[in-house]
Amino acid sequence: MSTLAPPRNWTLSAAVAFALIVTMTVVSLPRVAHADLGDEPSSKSSEPGQVDDNDKPKDPSLLDKKPADAAVQQAAVPSAPFYENWKFWAVAGVVVVGAVALIVGGIYLSHQINGGDVRPCAVDFQGRCFGEGR
């Protein structure tokens, strides 16, 4: 008489356990190998993975110049002198005319504040006019 368990039950459990181990190994082995060796992942992902190299994008469109870059480059180009701009002379003209008007107006206002012009001496008075402003 043998003391061993019946071989049919042991063989079935071992087979199930062996199949599970093999399956887990097959599923997990490529990811482990990729992490260790730096290979490309086999599946595409929407999120950047840990191994993405942003410094050297493979998409050529990322290397094209952006509009902002063009504006900066255009601004860096030396422009014409300010005195060749008509806007400068327009503003300068307005400032000069305004200053002259302010001075003339100030003189006129000051004169008016001080009484303005004294009225002329009447002819009948024969020059007998005197006092303030005369």
Place this chain on the structure above:
Amino acid sequence: MRRLMLALVLAAASLGVAGCNDFHYYDVDVTFDTSSGQFAGINEISTIQVMVMGVTGADNGDIQIGPNANGLPLVTGAHLGVFEFATFADSGQLTFVIRAFDDATSNPSCQTGQGMKTVDATSMTTNNVMMTVMKTGAGCVTP
């Protein structure tokens, strides 16, 4: 826009201030007194060669007329005419004094007449003042 409004306000204020410093004119009409005991008509009045008018009080000023200018010597009548005094004063009193000399200078010993009038300074533009020159001395000319 705000600066323009400020300028307009200042200009209006300045014009308002200008109203406080207007000219006022005092037209002093001078006539010689030819009544009894005063100037003996045109014969004596025509000897006056220089007249000096002075103003004191709220304002000061003076003017000398003649000789042979400004209506002197007077050849007809006893009405010399108007002296016009311009001032900014519009309050207080103004005293007008006029002296007549029968000499080409304003030598006090040759003064022959004087008139004086005190009036209130007003805010009116033109103030008319009547003044009479009274005989005060024989002067330097013997008629």
